[in-house]
Amino acid sequence: ATEAYLTAIEEREKDIRAYLTITPKTALAQADAADKRRGRGEALSPLDGIPGAIKDNICTKNVRTTCASRMLENFVPPYDATVMGKLSGIAMLGKLNMDEFAMGSSTENSFYQITHNPRDLSRVPGGSSGGSAAAVAAGEAAFALGSDTGGSIRQPAAFCGVVGLKPTYGVVSRFGLIAFASSLDQIGTLTRDVRDGALLLNAIAGHDPKDATSVKREYSDFGAQIGREIRGMRVALPKEYFGEGLHPEVKEAVLAAAKKLEGQGAEIVETSMPSLEHALAAYYVISCAEASSNLARFDGVKYGFRAEGYENINELYDKSRSEGFGREVKRRILLGSFVLSAGYYDAYYKKAMQVRTLVKRDFDRILSENDLILSPVAPTAAYKIGEKIDDPLTMYMGDAYTVPVNIAGLPAVSLPCGTDGAGLPVGAQLIGKPFSEAEILRAAYVLE
Ligand code: GLN
Numbered sequence: 001a002t003e004a005y006l007t008a009i010e011e012r013e014k015d016i017r018a019y020l021t022i023t024p025k026t027a028l029a030q031a032d033a034a035d036k037r038r039g040r041g042e043a044l045s046p047l048d049g050i051p052g053a054i055k056d057n058i059c060t061k062n063v064r065t066t067c068a069s070r071m072l073e074n075f076v077p078p079y080d081a082t083v084m085g086k087l088s089g090i091a092m093l094g095k096l097n098m099d100e101f102a103m104g105s106s107t108e109n110s111f112y113q114i115t116h117n118p119r120d121l122s123r124v125p126g127g128s129s130g131g132s133a134a135a136v137a138a139g140e141a142a143f144a145l146g147s148d149t150g151g152s153i154r155q156p157a158a159f160c161g162v163v164g165l166k167p168t169y170g171v172v173s174r175f176g177l178i179a180f181a182s183s184l185d186q187i188g189t190l191t192r193d194v195r196d197g198a199l200l201l202n203a204i205a206g207h208d209p210k211d212a213t214s215v216k217r218e219y220s221d222f223g224a225q226i227g228r229e230i231r232g233m234r235v236a237l238p239k240e241y242f243g244e245g246l247h248p249e250v251k252e253a254v255l256a257a258a259k260k261l262e263g264q265g266a267e268i269v270e271t272s273m274p275s276l277e278h279a280l281a282a283y284y285v286i287s288c289a290e291a292s293s294n295l296a297r298f299d300g301v302k303y304g305f306r307a308e309g310y311e312n313i314n315e316l317y318d319k320s321r322s323e324g325f326g327r328e329v330k331r332r333i334l335l336g337s338f339v340l341s342a343g344y345y346d347a348y349y350k351k352a353m354q355v356r357t358l359v360k361r362d363f364d365r366i367l368s369e370n371d372l373i374l375s376p377v378a379p380t381a382a383y384k385i386g387e388k389i390d391d392p393l394t395m396y397m398g399d400a401y402t403v404p405v406n407i408a409g410l411p412a413v414s415l416p417c418g419t420d421g422a423g424l425p426v427g428a429q430l431i432g433k434p435f436s437e438a439e440i441l442r443a444a445y446v447l448e
Helices: 002-016 024-039 082-086 130-137 154-160 194-204 248-263 276-297 313-324 327-340 346-369 392-397 403-408 437-447
Strands: 019-022 051-055 091-096 143-147 163-166 187-191 234-238 267-271 372-376 412-419 425-432
Touching: 002 019, 002 024, 002 051, 002 091, 019 130, 024 091, 051 130, 082 194, 091 130, 130 143, 130 154, 130 187, 143 194, 154 163, 154 412, 154 425, 163 194, 163 437, 187 194, 194 412, 194 437, 234 248, 234 346, 248 267, 248 372, 248 412, 248 425, 248 437, 267 346, 276 327, 276 346, 276 392, 276 403, 327 346, 346 372, 346 403, 346 425, 372 437, 412 437, 425 437
Parallel strands: 051 091, 051 143, 234 267, 234 372
Antiparallel strands: 019 091, 143 187, 163 187, 163 412, 372 425, 412 425
């Protein structure tokens, strides 16, 4: 299997450009070791020897981890992220392209290359885990890990026609995930189908003493409910998710998914989420504030890129950060520093935190009366490369349906639910209560 995937990478990478680093030698050695374990009846897990690939913001010991930034061009982590330890049996094919520091929705913010959507090479794969979604969609990896701070797993999954799962905040350790916005970041899965997503989540979930926000909890098989009927399940459709801005063909495909659930005995309930219209603004305030603090560590001294030709320490910081970070990252650091600054804190950051509470309350209310929420993932299907990159605000608006989930720390899956008029994949999002991943996957399986 590993050889077949390496051949696929060789054939398709010139068109797709999903990988920043390919590690064929490691992959083949790991596959050999797994074969031997299987021969002895000692397979470590169902994923033992399965060829997968990893978003390039997850630290891999002795394998370059760039975050798609010039800042970390030559950064080789001396340690593995906790998830890599949990996946030690896999054959790792390499590291995947992304928006720089996971900031973006199209993977066009990578310092290195543009990844193309395997469904239509002229279009973006979504982002920021665009390399992860494209690699799985193109058959260049059996599965991929991504990270989701405000939709970065779910939106590229929707654009590329694969299954993306963002777990409840705290289910998967963030140790070794290069931080963007720590109160929102969560590692999750990109797979061809729902069952694979459950297998992968089984492998990576669990408490980690190295991540103080990881939850102490026993998890049973996340795939245990797959195949069970959904009769009597209450699925809420908040009307604000289907309002202005949603492309009619996307709306139609998501409503068809609701019909399908109804056909299987689920009860479709119309409801309202008044806070939805404010969630996006709150997300960009909170995530930029946290990013401005998290990215302070990249100063040209401790790691990564250091500019040349400086006279003193301040110039070293200035030049290294000016030359090492791309435009979008700088924009967010500036926004974040502004909203946290004395005199503006109450007007922006504090207000955003108040909105965060409102969003949580709305979800609590809807999910106390219902089992799941069904919504679109993004307002449109994949757009053309270059179409939105010069218009950050329009780009940000595309995140309106995904960010509320991170604000509330909830689990959600994005899965293909049809195509638009141009034949491009459309994604449906299922959102559940905290720790209800198994239930979400049960409903998702019905739509597969
Ligand atoms: N597109 C969103 C942003 O640019 C989400 C990013 C993410 O989830 N990492 O912030």
